[in-house]
Amino acid sequence: MSHKIVVPIGPYHPLQEEPEYFRLYTEGENVVDIDIVLGYVHRGIEKLSESKHFDQVPYLVERICGICSNSHPFAYVNAVEDLAKIEVPERALYIRTIIAELERLHSHLLWIGLAGHFIGYNTVWMWAWRYREPVLDMFEMITGNRQHYAMMKVGGVRRDILETDVPLLKKTLDELAPAADMFKGAVMDDPVIHARLKGIGVLTKEQVIEWCVVGPTARASGVDIDVRRDDPYGVYDKIDWNVIVQKEGDVFAKAVVRILEMYESISIIRQCVDKMPKGEIDANVKDVPAGEGIGHVEAPRGECFHYVRSDGTNRPVRHKIRAPSYVNVASNKVACVGGTISDAAITLAAVDPCYCCTERTAVIDRQTDKKILNGWDLVRLSQEKTQRLKK
């Protein structure tokens, strides 16, 4: 039977909250081919970046993704510091590492939740996001924002981690470890999850290398790559931690890699908090000389690469960005074909494509049509909450 039906996933679909278009060619339930159409949210950030000066670009690249909103600025400042040969104060490096790992924690929890949602397990979704909330509170306490932390700065970080913040940070991490245990148990011991995820969306080691897949998606297929270890930035070379690698390459292995990485992240943050020296947090960079530099970081989704070229003025003349999801999404071409539609839904999500949510809210009284809460009130409420957290 060669009666092919096209099952569209996207551009708008309950599965992918972001506009991406996967055209599944199916015979009955089986997916025989897939087309991937990207570029619905092309914003020209590389070009925009050339019109900003070096200190403005972190804010811009932060907005590439709402979830990796620390990885892009981090890679960018690494690139500029490589270009200008800047010595960053030690304490700033520790703070950067803490923020990067907190980001990995919240991103992986987010993914676990979404993965649960995609296989129809909404309880896991809600629970994962509930345990993600304290991590966001930590961000709010340290940086002032739940997302878009604005911590990275060429030559250092913008805010210090106060001594008074440390106890609550440690307490949150202590509470998060049992939650990670729970998710580990819920995923690794549930027979139905095994049935749904094992042997599904398999990427072999050769396919991973051929399709240039990065990050947890590659590590789940036995490819031992991690920028944090292979080309250390921040203070990853001074900390004791492990790269998590699984052999199987199926969706289950990808979930396991992410859950085990959460433990590593918790351990890295704990060590950083303990080892963090006192001192300056900013090298006070005045100007950037002509030249070119690269910076890459291991974002929660894989290697995030930035290239910056300067001609000695205060703006980059070229800024090239290679984000991890863009390369990972292409691997669905091999991972999805041969499975069923049900498998495709979770396989497409297993590379953890970036989701971004930027909503504005206004609460209006229906009787009087008066605005009770507008954007600024929400900012004020949020600031009050930050104040409460700091107490």
Add this chain to the structure above:
Amino acid sequence: MIRNLFDFLVFPGFLTAIFVGLLTGGIDRVVTARIQWRKGPPLFQNFIDIIKLSAKEIIIPAGARFTFLLSPFFGLLAVSLAAAIIGRALINPLESFLGDVIVILYLLGIPAIALIIGASSSRNPLASVGASREMKLMLAYELPFIISLITVIVKSKGALHLGSIINYQVNNGANLYSFSGALAFICMLLCAHAKLGFVPFDVAEAEQEIMAGAMIEYSGLALALFKLTKAVLLYLLPLFLIGLFWFTNANLFVFIGKFLVIIVLFVLIKNTNPRLRIDQAIKFFWGPVTICALAGLGLAILGY
């Protein structure tokens, strides 16, 4: 005649079934929300949904056949009739009545068939995937469902009327309190779960895969009718289970307690499992569940 019409339309049929079913759906949503650390909707949210849906425009896809709008009515009609028969048997088991369990069995099959026909007439590829899934799922769960039903009939000494089965239980103790009865109850509970289209068996409308699948083209009143059908099923399947397995006396509070226990079982199964793939669902029903049901039948014949 008027008595029958009243039974069918008001109590214990259509209106009562809708009211209790929607309320039970509301309880389900609130309990689910609490399990998931959410606040959840108001208890009467399902009523609000239905009222709102019935005021909305019905969009008929181009090229849809006339069965597209007809099938939701058939589904609702069949389950309301089943609700009337089951309800009347529960209220007065001694009354000799026209409907036996085989009629109920057929009536309970109609909503799924209505959904399949409706989805197939909408000409939407996603709906056809949903319809084919629903068809496979139906083939999967009907087998153990029927075997469990035969177990009950064997246990009740060949009684085919729901009234006589209830009567037998009142005199000889509930069917549930025996090995064969318990096995058949578990199998039938799982089949009822699949009939209701709850996770892990909500393959036909898997939102994240095929965007509500079979229901994708339905809107307005037609969608409301499907939702009402589901609500009536949520009311009558627990009643049917109690009638077959667990009816010992006519105490209303005990009865409501049993009803809630079955609803809680549904909610728990629903919230602690991911969705199965359709092939896994078929394997599950034709494998372990059918074996369990057959074992129950064998035990029942041996007298356990």
